[in-house]
Amino acid sequence: xxxxxxxxxxxxxxxxxxxxxxxxxxxxxxxxxxxxxxxxxxxxxxxxxxxxxxxxxxxxxxxxxxxxxxxxxxxxxxxxxxxxxxxxxxxxxxxxxxxxxxxxxxxxxxxxxxxxxxxxxxxxxxxxxxxxxxxxxxxxxxxxxxxxxxxxxxxxxxxxxxxxxxxxxxxxxxxxxxxxxxxxxxxxxxx
Amino acid sequence: xxxxxxxxxxxxxxxxxxxxxxxxxxxxxxxxxxxxxxxxxxxxxxxxxxxxxxxxxxxxxxxxxxxxxxxxxxxxxxxxxxxxxxxxxxxxxxxxxxxxxxxxxxxxxxxxxxxxxxxxxxxxxxxxxxxxxxxxxx
Numbered sequence: 119x120x121x122x123x124x125x126x127x128x129x130x131x132x133x134x135x136x137x138x139x140x141x142x143x144x145x146x147x148x149x150x151x152x153x154x155x156x157x158x159x160x161x162x163x164x165x166x167x168x169x170x171x172x173x174x175x176x177x178x179x180x181x182x183x184x185x186x187x188x189x190x191x192x193x194x195x196x197x198x199x200x201x202x203x204x205x206x207x208x209x210x211x212x213x214x215x216x217x218x219x220x221x222x223x224x225x226x227x228x229x230x231x232x233x234x235x236x237x238x239x240x241x242x243x244x245x246x247x248x249x250x251x252x253x254x255x256x257x258x259x260x261x262x263x264x265x266x267x268x269x270x271x272x273x274x275x276x277x278x279x280x281x282x283x284x285x286x287x288x289x290x291x292x293x294x295x296x297x298x299x300x301x302x303x304x305x306x307x308x309x
Numbered sequence: 310x311x312x313x314x315x316x317x318x319x320x321x322x323x324x325x326x327x328x329x330x331x332x333x334x335x336x337x338x339x340x341x342x343x344x345x346x347x348x349x350x351x352x353x354x355x356x357x358x359x360x361x362x363x364x365x366x367x368x369x370x371x372x373x374x375x376x377x378x379x380x381x382x383x384x385x386x387x388x389x390x391x392x393x394x395x396x397x398x399x400x401x402x403x404x405x406x407x408x409x410x411x412x413x414x415x416x417x418x419x420x421x422x423x424x425x426x427x428x429x430x431x432x433x434x435x436x437x438x439x440x441x442x443x444x445x446x447x
Binding site for chain 1: 319320321322324326329330331332333334337338341342344345346348
Protein backbone atom coordinates (compact mmCIF):
# COMPACT_ATOMS: atom_id res chain seq x y z
CA UNK A 119 0.00 0.00 0.00
CA UNK A 120 1.29 3.49 -0.84
CA UNK A 121 2.31 5.57 2.12
CA UNK A 122 0.13 8.67 2.12
CA UNK A 123 2.40 10.82 4.27
CA UNK A 124 2.76 11.35 8.01
CA UNK A 125 0.30 14.25 8.18
CA UNK A 126 -2.48 12.21 6.55
CA UNK A 127 -2.19 9.41 9.13
CA UNK A 128 -1.72 11.80 12.05
CA UNK A 129 -4.97 13.55 11.13
CA UNK A 130 -6.72 10.19 10.97
CA UNK A 131 -5.39 9.21 14.41
CA UNK A 132 -6.47 12.55 15.89
CA UNK A 133 -9.90 11.97 14.38
CA UNK A 134 -10.14 8.73 16.37
CA UNK A 135 -8.73 6.09 14.04
CA UNK A 136 -5.90 4.75 16.22
CA UNK A 137 -5.17 1.90 13.79
CA UNK A 138 -3.66 4.41 11.36
CA UNK A 139 -0.71 4.61 13.70
CA UNK A 140 0.53 1.24 12.43
CA UNK A 141 1.37 2.88 9.06
CA UNK A 142 3.50 5.45 10.85
CA UNK A 143 5.22 2.76 12.93
CA UNK A 144 5.94 0.70 9.82
CA UNK A 145 7.41 3.71 8.06
CA UNK A 146 9.71 4.91 10.87
CA UNK A 147 10.45 1.78 12.93
CA UNK A 148 13.85 0.96 11.42
CA UNK A 149 15.27 4.44 11.84
CA UNK A 150 13.93 4.73 15.39
CA UNK A 151 15.27 1.29 16.28
CA UNK A 152 18.66 2.02 14.69
CA UNK A 153 19.06 5.28 16.61
CA UNK A 154 18.16 3.57 19.89
CA UNK A 155 20.53 0.70 19.12
CA UNK A 156 23.47 2.98 18.29
CA UNK A 157 23.03 4.85 21.56
CA UNK A 158 22.44 1.89 23.91
CA UNK A 159 24.38 -0.79 22.00
CA UNK A 160 22.00 -3.61 22.89
CA UNK A 161 19.25 -5.12 20.73
CA UNK A 162 16.77 -5.94 23.51
CA UNK A 163 17.10 -2.52 25.11
CA UNK A 164 16.91 -0.82 21.72
CA UNK A 165 13.62 -2.58 20.98
CA UNK A 166 12.23 -1.54 24.35
CA UNK A 167 13.34 2.08 23.88
CA UNK A 168 11.99 2.28 20.33
CA UNK A 169 8.63 0.77 21.35
CA UNK A 170 8.31 3.11 24.33
CA UNK A 171 9.18 6.04 22.09
CA UNK A 172 6.37 5.16 19.67
CA UNK A 173 3.95 4.87 22.58
CA UNK A 174 5.08 8.25 23.90
CA UNK A 175 4.69 9.72 20.42
CA UNK A 176 1.17 8.28 20.15
CA UNK A 177 0.14 9.60 23.55
CA UNK A 178 1.46 13.09 22.88
CA UNK A 179 0.43 13.27 19.24
CA UNK A 180 -1.92 16.14 20.08
CA UNK A 181 1.06 18.22 21.15
CA UNK A 182 2.84 17.66 17.82
CA UNK A 183 2.69 21.11 16.25
CA UNK A 184 3.70 19.99 12.74
CA UNK A 185 6.32 22.77 12.66
CA UNK A 186 9.06 20.19 12.20
CA UNK A 187 8.69 16.90 10.35
CA UNK A 188 7.21 13.94 12.24
CA UNK A 189 10.52 12.08 11.80
CA UNK A 190 12.47 14.88 13.53
CA UNK A 191 9.92 14.92 16.36
CA UNK A 192 10.11 11.14 16.72
CA UNK A 193 13.92 11.20 16.63
CA UNK A 194 13.81 13.72 19.50
CA UNK A 195 11.72 11.32 21.58
CA UNK A 196 13.94 8.32 20.76
CA UNK A 197 17.15 10.30 21.34
CA UNK A 198 16.02 11.59 24.75
CA UNK A 199 14.63 8.20 25.84
CA UNK A 200 17.81 6.37 24.81
CA UNK A 201 20.11 8.92 26.46
CA UNK A 202 18.21 8.78 29.76
CA UNK A 203 18.01 4.98 29.56
CA UNK A 204 21.79 4.71 29.16
CA UNK A 205 22.42 7.25 31.92
CA UNK A 206 20.34 5.16 34.32
CA UNK A 207 21.96 1.87 33.28
CA UNK A 208 25.62 2.91 33.08
CA UNK A 209 27.61 -0.05 31.83
CA UNK A 210 31.14 -1.10 32.59
CA UNK A 211 33.89 0.24 30.36
CA UNK A 212 34.92 -2.05 27.49
CA UNK A 213 38.62 -2.65 27.02
CA UNK A 214 40.40 -3.15 23.69
CA UNK A 215 40.85 -6.80 24.66
CA UNK A 216 37.07 -7.23 24.39
CA UNK A 217 37.21 -6.79 20.63
CA UNK A 218 37.97 -9.78 18.34
CA UNK A 219 41.31 -9.50 16.57
CA UNK A 220 40.30 -9.76 12.94
CA UNK A 221 37.65 -10.46 10.37
CA UNK A 222 38.14 -14.23 10.52
CA UNK A 223 36.29 -14.14 13.85
CA UNK A 224 33.22 -13.01 11.94
CA UNK A 225 33.27 -15.76 9.32
CA UNK A 226 30.39 -18.14 9.74
CA UNK A 227 29.78 -21.39 7.87
CA UNK A 228 28.26 -19.66 4.84
CA UNK A 229 29.85 -16.20 5.09
CA UNK A 230 32.05 -14.88 2.32
CA UNK A 231 35.30 -13.06 3.15
CA UNK A 232 33.81 -9.81 1.90
CA UNK A 233 30.74 -10.18 4.12
CA UNK A 234 32.97 -11.00 7.07
CA UNK A 235 35.02 -7.85 6.41
CA UNK A 236 31.84 -5.73 6.31
CA UNK A 237 30.64 -7.37 9.52
CA UNK A 238 34.04 -6.77 11.10
CA UNK A 239 33.97 -3.07 10.19
CA UNK A 240 30.42 -2.74 11.44
CA UNK A 241 31.33 -4.36 14.75
CA UNK A 242 34.43 -2.20 14.98
CA UNK A 243 32.31 0.95 14.61
CA UNK A 244 29.81 -0.37 17.18
CA UNK A 245 32.68 -1.12 19.54
CA UNK A 246 34.11 2.38 19.09
CA UNK A 247 30.62 3.82 19.59
CA UNK A 248 30.40 2.15 22.99
CA UNK A 249 33.65 3.83 24.02
CA UNK A 250 32.33 7.38 23.57
CA UNK A 251 29.65 9.15 25.61
CA UNK A 252 25.94 8.49 25.01
CA UNK A 253 25.46 12.03 23.73
CA UNK A 254 28.28 11.60 21.22
CA UNK A 255 26.82 8.25 20.17
CA UNK A 256 23.51 9.95 19.48
CA UNK A 257 25.15 12.66 17.40
CA UNK A 258 27.25 10.19 15.40
CA UNK A 259 24.21 8.04 14.76
CA UNK A 260 22.05 10.94 13.63
CA UNK A 261 24.81 12.28 11.40
CA UNK A 262 26.17 9.09 9.82
CA UNK A 263 23.34 6.57 9.98
CA UNK A 264 20.24 8.76 9.79
CA UNK A 265 22.03 11.16 7.46
CA UNK A 266 20.66 14.29 9.13
CA UNK A 267 22.21 17.71 8.59
CA UNK A 268 23.63 19.61 11.57
CA UNK A 269 20.54 21.88 11.45
CA UNK A 270 18.24 18.85 11.72
CA UNK A 271 20.39 17.36 14.50
CA UNK A 272 20.07 20.67 16.32
CA UNK A 273 16.25 20.38 16.05
CA UNK A 274 16.36 16.85 17.47
CA UNK A 275 18.84 17.37 20.31
CA UNK A 276 18.33 21.01 21.20
CA UNK A 277 22.11 21.56 20.96
CA UNK A 278 23.27 24.58 18.95
CA UNK A 279 24.54 23.96 15.44
CA UNK A 280 28.07 25.20 16.20
CA UNK A 281 28.23 23.06 19.32
CA UNK A 282 27.12 20.01 17.32
CA UNK A 283 29.98 20.56 14.88
CA UNK A 284 32.50 20.71 17.74
CA UNK A 285 31.01 17.66 19.49
CA UNK A 286 30.87 15.69 16.23
CA UNK A 287 34.51 16.52 15.51
CA UNK A 288 35.59 15.33 18.97
CA UNK A 289 33.46 12.18 18.79
CA UNK A 290 34.83 11.36 15.35
CA UNK A 291 38.39 11.86 16.59
CA UNK A 292 37.81 9.62 19.61
CA UNK A 293 36.28 6.89 17.46
CA UNK A 294 39.07 6.99 14.92
CA UNK A 295 41.64 6.73 17.70
CA UNK A 296 39.88 3.65 19.06
CA UNK A 297 39.60 2.12 15.59
CA UNK A 298 43.28 2.87 14.99
CA UNK A 299 44.24 1.19 18.26
CA UNK A 300 42.24 -1.93 17.38
CA UNK A 301 43.75 -2.02 13.90
CA UNK A 302 47.27 -1.65 15.39
CA UNK A 303 46.53 -4.48 17.81
CA UNK A 304 45.48 -6.54 14.82
CA UNK A 305 48.80 -5.78 13.05
CA UNK A 306 50.85 -6.72 16.12
CA UNK A 307 48.85 -9.94 16.45
CA UNK A 308 49.56 -10.92 12.84
CA UNK A 309 53.29 -10.02 12.86
CA UNK B 310 48.56 13.16 4.96
CA UNK B 311 48.38 15.23 8.15
CA UNK B 312 45.77 14.65 10.84
CA UNK B 313 43.68 17.58 9.71
CA UNK B 314 43.66 16.28 6.16
CA UNK B 315 42.85 12.81 7.41
CA UNK B 316 39.81 14.10 9.34
CA UNK B 317 38.75 16.32 6.45
CA UNK B 318 38.53 13.15 4.36
CA UNK B 319 36.20 11.79 7.06
CA UNK B 320 37.75 8.40 7.62
CA UNK B 321 34.85 7.37 9.81
CA UNK B 322 32.55 7.55 6.80
CA UNK B 323 34.68 4.80 5.24
CA UNK B 324 33.94 2.50 8.16
CA UNK B 325 30.23 3.14 8.16
CA UNK B 326 28.60 1.40 5.24
CA UNK B 327 26.00 3.66 3.64
CA UNK B 328 22.46 2.54 4.40
CA UNK B 329 23.76 0.03 6.94
CA UNK B 330 21.14 0.43 9.63
CA UNK B 331 19.96 -2.02 12.23
CA UNK B 332 16.46 -3.12 11.30
CA UNK B 333 13.66 -3.38 13.84
CA UNK B 334 12.88 -7.02 14.75
CA UNK B 335 9.90 -8.88 13.29
CA UNK B 336 6.60 -8.15 14.98
CA UNK B 337 7.76 -4.72 16.10
CA UNK B 338 4.71 -2.90 14.69
CA UNK B 339 2.24 -5.38 16.17
CA UNK B 340 3.91 -5.07 19.59
CA UNK B 341 3.61 -1.27 19.45
CA UNK B 342 -0.02 -1.49 18.35
CA UNK B 343 -0.77 -4.00 21.15
CA UNK B 344 0.76 -1.54 23.60
CA UNK B 345 -1.49 1.19 22.22
CA UNK B 346 -4.59 -0.99 22.56
CA UNK B 347 -3.71 -1.82 26.17
CA UNK B 348 -3.13 1.85 26.87
CA UNK B 349 -6.45 2.79 25.25
CA UNK B 350 -8.28 0.20 27.39
CA UNK B 351 -6.59 1.56 30.52
CA UNK B 352 -7.77 5.04 29.56
CA UNK B 353 -11.34 3.86 29.02
CA UNK B 354 -11.48 1.98 32.33
CA UNK B 355 -9.88 4.93 34.13
CA UNK B 356 -12.52 7.23 32.61
CA UNK B 357 -15.34 4.90 33.70
CA UNK B 358 -14.00 4.16 37.15
CA UNK B 359 -15.20 6.30 40.06
CA UNK B 360 -12.71 8.98 40.79
CA UNK B 361 -10.77 7.84 43.83
CA UNK B 362 -9.16 11.23 44.15
CA UNK B 363 -12.56 12.59 45.21
CA UNK B 364 -12.51 10.67 48.53
CA UNK B 365 -10.20 13.07 50.40
CA UNK B 366 -12.04 16.05 48.87
CA UNK B 367 -15.43 14.76 50.06
CA UNK B 368 -14.02 13.91 53.48
CA UNK B 369 -12.31 17.28 53.76
CA UNK B 370 -15.54 19.00 52.72
CA UNK B 371 -17.59 17.23 55.39
CA UNK B 372 -14.94 17.91 58.04
CA UNK B 373 -14.83 21.60 57.09
CA UNK B 374 -18.61 21.80 57.25
CA UNK B 375 -18.73 20.21 60.69
CA UNK B 376 -15.87 22.38 61.96
CA UNK B 377 -17.45 25.57 60.65
CA UNK B 378 -20.77 24.59 62.26
CA UNK B 379 -18.99 24.06 65.55
CA UNK B 380 -17.19 27.38 65.43
CA UNK B 381 -19.75 29.55 63.69
CA UNK B 382 -22.74 28.75 65.90
CA UNK B 383 -22.45 30.85 69.10
CA UNK B 384 -22.59 28.93 72.35
CA UNK B 385 -25.75 30.72 73.52
CA UNK B 386 -27.56 29.77 70.34
CA UNK B 387 -26.65 26.08 70.50
CA UNK B 388 -29.84 25.50 72.46
CA UNK B 389 -31.90 26.78 69.58
CA UNK B 390 -30.08 24.36 67.29
CA UNK B 391 -30.74 21.54 69.72
CA UNK B 392 -34.37 22.56 69.82
CA UNK B 393 -34.46 22.60 66.05
CA UNK B 394 -33.00 19.08 65.90
CA UNK B 395 -35.45 17.91 68.57
CA UNK B 396 -38.31 19.40 66.58
CA UNK B 397 -37.08 17.51 63.58
CA UNK B 398 -36.90 14.31 65.59
CA UNK B 399 -40.40 14.96 66.90
CA UNK B 400 -41.64 15.20 63.35
CA UNK B 401 -39.89 11.95 62.53
CA UNK B 402 -41.39 10.39 65.64
CA UNK B 403 -44.86 11.18 64.44
CA UNK B 404 -44.16 9.18 61.30
CA UNK B 405 -42.33 6.28 62.98
CA UNK B 406 -43.45 4.10 65.90
CA UNK B 407 -41.72 5.14 69.11
CA UNK B 408 -39.28 2.65 70.64
CA UNK B 409 -38.98 2.91 74.38
CA UNK B 410 -35.45 1.77 75.10
CA UNK B 411 -35.80 2.11 78.86
CA UNK B 412 -38.42 -0.64 78.90
CA UNK B 413 -36.10 -3.02 77.02
CA UNK B 414 -32.76 -2.35 78.71
CA UNK B 415 -34.20 -1.07 81.99
CA UNK B 416 -31.72 1.83 81.96
CA UNK B 417 -32.14 5.51 81.41
CA UNK B 418 -29.64 6.87 78.88
CA UNK B 419 -28.73 10.56 78.68
CA UNK B 420 -30.07 12.28 75.57
CA UNK B 421 -26.53 12.81 74.19
CA UNK B 422 -26.11 9.02 73.89
CA UNK B 423 -28.95 8.94 71.41
CA UNK B 424 -27.19 11.60 69.31
CA UNK B 425 -23.92 9.66 69.55
CA UNK B 426 -25.67 6.47 68.48
CA UNK B 427 -27.33 8.28 65.62
CA UNK B 428 -23.94 9.77 64.59
CA UNK B 429 -22.26 6.36 64.65
CA UNK B 430 -25.02 4.89 62.51
CA UNK B 431 -24.75 7.75 60.00
CA UNK B 432 -20.96 7.46 59.83
CA UNK B 433 -21.14 3.66 59.43
CA UNK B 434 -23.65 4.03 56.62
CA UNK B 435 -21.46 6.73 55.03
CA UNK B 436 -18.39 4.49 55.30
CA UNK B 437 -20.27 1.57 53.75
CA UNK B 438 -21.48 3.77 50.91
CA UNK B 439 -17.96 5.00 50.18
CA UNK B 440 -16.70 1.44 50.40
CA UNK B 441 -19.17 0.29 47.78
CA UNK B 442 -18.60 3.31 45.50
CA UNK B 443 -14.82 3.30 45.54
CA UNK B 444 -14.20 -0.46 46.04
CA UNK B 445 -11.88 0.30 48.88
CA UNK B 446 -9.62 -2.60 49.75
CA UNK B 447 -9.18 -3.33 53.39
